[in-house]
Amino acid sequence: MLMLKAMPSTAGDPARDAVPATKMRLSIHSEGSRGLRFLLDRGAHSVFLACALVVVALIVGILVFLSLRGFAAFLPLAGNTGRTLSFAEVFLSTEWAPSSDKFGILSFMAGSLSVTMLALLVAAPSGILTAVFVTLLAPGWMKTLMRQVMDLLVGIPSVVYGIFGLTFLLPLISAKWLKDSPAAGFFAAACILMVMIVPTIVSLSMDAFEALPRTLDEGALALGSTRWQSIWRVLIPAASPRLLTAVVLGMGRAIGEAMAVQMVIGNNPAWLSLMREATDRAPLIRFLFTPAATLTTELVQELPNTAAGSAWNNVLFAMGLLLFLMTMGIILATRRLGQRGAV
């Protein structure tokens, strides 16, 4: 902790800063090249500034665009062709039937949360424990190998996971456990999501453990704790803020995933009432294997096919805005957690 606090003061030390500056001056030989150098510096500076501004402008632009189109559902704006909706009938209703003028998105919100939580339930502990094993117990070559495998897994496009789920996982579950009834639903979607977010959680958790000072482990062992006690009582608690960050980032990826989930979840907007009405199976089985829908799956299915300015299209944009704000909230939360970890 002391070392971390000392870092900023050495960075600001004038004696250290002066070294690169003199080196730079030595490499410049004539007045002419100094002028050129100045121009290049200014040029580079404005290019970098422009890049930074473009990124900021893009994000602000997306937020403004989404807000305008999203809030259009609730305000009588000029471009609207449909009626103006109230917040309650959109956010507090589960009835989604846009052709019959019903726009409740509560079931999609519940769907997004359910599938994310289900995926985290398995992915968080297994990801963190994998990181514990790889960083603290496994030999060095394995650490390198695991890093590369995790990076590889992060790079696989989500549609590949989706196709795998649709053509392999669903028929397998249905034939093995469900006596041929369809397997589409939260379980399959959570399985796919879990495979997608575990690499994120493992990579970040490995960083968390590697950032811990070795003295913690050594101190614990010197005081007579076993390997297990050192890991469980000292190292995991010490790394916990950054582990939480890893989990929350995995959650962000899960909640925003559309393509893969869409292919295996069954996409039924009426899943809540379907689950209530069908009583032929135990509640947990019904929850796991009833075709359901989430915010992202509904967006990916309906957005390209609805008329601009209609209430339907506006509500879909409101759902997009909701997702954007949720992801922003998650990122801000990780910032806070990260700051707590650094001090």
Add this chain to the structure above:
Amino acid sequence: MKTQSLLLSVIALSFASVAAQAQTVSVMGSTALGPIVKKAAEEFMKSHPGLNIAVSGGGSMTGLNQVAAGGCTIGISDVYATADQEKAGVKNHNIVVQPFTLIAHPGVGVKNVSAQQAEFIFTGKINNWKELGGKDQKIVRVIRPESSGTRAVQKKEVLHDQDFSKDVLIQDSTGAVVTSVSTTPGAVSFVELEHLEKNKARIAGIAYNGVECSNNAVKNGKYPIFSFGHAYINPAKLTDAATRKAAEDFLAFILSKEFQEGTVLKAGYLPVSYVKSMKTQL
């Protein structure tokens, strides 16, 4: 010197071609209709050098929205324009006929359903293939999302405007529907005829009222389920007379006997002239 003159001539040529290609017709919309319109564009551009027809996707509604707003010259779509879009001046041309068929998982043991049975399957009044003389197996209904053109046709023609059962699986694209039906025991769905023909090994067709879907059955009026592919232009937004004429000529080419009975038939669609009765709006 030689290279310099060569360079000059290349530059001159490219300028000439840019000038000649100034005439551009942009087509946007339905990904289902995209391939056939792209073929038409290729053939049409051959006989009209200097004209460029750019075909891109985006979805049926995107095509309609864009053509209504003047974002593209021609919008292609599986669905009819809304009343507002018609008021804005959007004009419809029916360019092809698309037959639809019921499909099922090969193991269901049912080869034919009556119109009423088909309706009951999708409204949820029939829930087991046993009731139709097939295997004792729960019926799994696979349908398209609410905004899909296929679902609109299905709701109108098969369900006679009643609501679908709540107990359904929904898949985004016809490809995903076919995969779902082929891997889910007891699954039933509704797709364009060409998708059944392409996937005969994985899925089974179901006859409707004793008639198997085929181009001939639609042509001689025995098979009732089909829809039109539409191309829309918005004359109010086409201020450039040359572009407007190019777009109208292109549509006339698509509707010409030569293209309709040649390329359209080969691509698995039916010529518009085969269907005598104009259907009411879907």
